[in-house]
Amino acid sequence: MKSFDYVQASQPADALRLIGAAPSSRFIAGGTNLVDLIKYEVENPGTLVDISQLPLTKIEKTATGIRIGALARNSDVAANKLIASQFPLLSEALLAGASPQLRNMATMGGNLLQRTRCNYFYDPSQPCNKRAPGSGCGAIGGYNRIHAILGASPQCIATNPSDMNVALSALDAVVQISGPNGNRSVPVIDFHRLPGDTPQKDSVLEPDELIVAIDLPTPKNAGKSHYLKVRDRASYAFAIISVAARLAVDGGVIREARLALGGVAHKPWRLVAVENQLIGKPATDATFQAAARQLLAGAQPHEHNAFKIKLAQSAIVRALQTVA
Ligand SMILES: Cc1cc2nc3c(=O)[nH]c(=O)nc-3n(C[C@H](O)[C@H](O)[C@H](O)COP(=O)(O)OP(=O)(O)OC[C@H]3O[C@@H](n4cnc5c(N)ncnc54)[C@H](O)[C@@H]3O)c2cc1C
Ligand code: SF4
Numbered sequence: 001m002k003s004f005d006y007v008q009a010s011q012p013a014d015a016l017r018l019i020g021a022a023p024s025s026r027f028i029a030g031g032t033n034l035v036d037l038i039k040y041e042v043e044n045p046g047t048l049v050d051i052s053q054l055p056l057t058k059i060e061k062t063a064t065g066i067r068i069g070a071l072a073r074n075s076d077v078a079a080n081k082l083i084a085s086q087f088p089l090l091s092e093a094l095l096a097g098a099s100p101q102l103r104n105m106a107t108m109g110g111n112l113l114q115r116t117r118c119n120y121f122y123d124p125s126q127p128c129n130k131r132a133p134g135s136g137c138g139a140i141g142g143y144n145r146i147h148a149i150l151g152a153s154p155q156c157i158a159t160n161p162s163d164m165n166v167a168l169s170a171l172d173a174v175v176q177i178s179g180p181n182g183n184r185s186v187p188v189i190d191f192h193r194l195p196g197d198t199p200q201k202d203s204v205l206e207p208d209e210l211i212v213a214i215d216l217p218t219p220k221n222a223g224k225s226h227y228l229k230v231r232d233r234a235s236y237a238f239a240i241i242s243v244a245a246r247l248a249v250d251g252g253v254i255r256e257a258r259l260a261l262g263g264v265a266h267k268p269w270r271l272v273a274v275e276n277q278l279i280g281k282p283a284t285d286a287t288f289q290a291a292a293r294q295l296l297a298g299a300q301p302h303e304h305n306a307f308k309i310k311l312a313q314s315a316i317v318r319a320l321q322t323v324a
Contacts, residue, residue, distance in 0.1 A: 007022075016180060051109075129155045129195075166239075175191050
């Protein structure tokens, strides 16, 4: 591990000033991902700007839904009564992730920005365009069981590992960001990127910007939801495939639908056109099978992960059946 400087911010404005002042500085929140990356020398920040003491931990009602501070801990959000009653999909997804100890440390902003679990990314002796742009991709032609089947590029086939991000995508969440040039809002669906030719960039966040909150808008129609996580062990394992599904069904007919997939792409995989086609259709297995086929259209497996296509098809149908 390379040495680095450490400073602590007490207010968001301090954090922005400190990150702008020191070259190659990084924010640290719970540290559950960043500390590992520093130990492996995947990330080598000159300065760590500790944001864990910023007053951004509130979970509060707003005129349009609920706002969650970026420094709220994953365990506190999962257990919060407002979240558990109005957005149980988020509680379910958070509780499916990591372990109780990790969830006690992990923050909402850090979870949004956690990096891929591709083994080649964590091993500096291996080529990896995400870690070292232009060095190649160890996973293409290597052991790629956990990798993407949708939206990948010849540069990178990594997946986004977060459970929370899949739920936030299905909940139409919006990321609130502060930066040197003011504030901006980005829907979660547009926050994470596909790899293209610049896989080193996971999201549209700039290095000198701070996530301050996540907004959850109240859905138009009351409905039900489910987060289904398929993994190698029953707990403490990342998703091989996951599905966040939300349906409002009235008289057996679908009135509103949200469907996001995890474990398949560089970002939560959501196609609004597929959701729109569900509206007005009967909530039956045939409808769910068709939606799953459409969501997976164009899936491109690699040598070791063709099983993911069938698994994702079954998981989507099962999640929708459970909700309906
Ligand atoms: C063994 C293990 C198992 C795990 N299993 C799962 C799992 O099953 N499912 C799952 O979803 N996750 C899992 N995780 C990942 C865990 O959820 C993340 O490590 C955690 O959410 C990251 O949050 P943090 O606050 O600790 O982030 P940090 O490690 O502090 O930061 C992560 C990144 O976010 C940036 N950052 C943090 N906050 C902000 C902010 N407010 N604004 C701008 N940038 C910010 C940091 O600069 C850094 O780049 C696991 C982790 C471990 C170690
Ligand atoms: S899949 Fe992406 S993260 Fe993994 S080795 Fe290839 S470039 Fe790196």
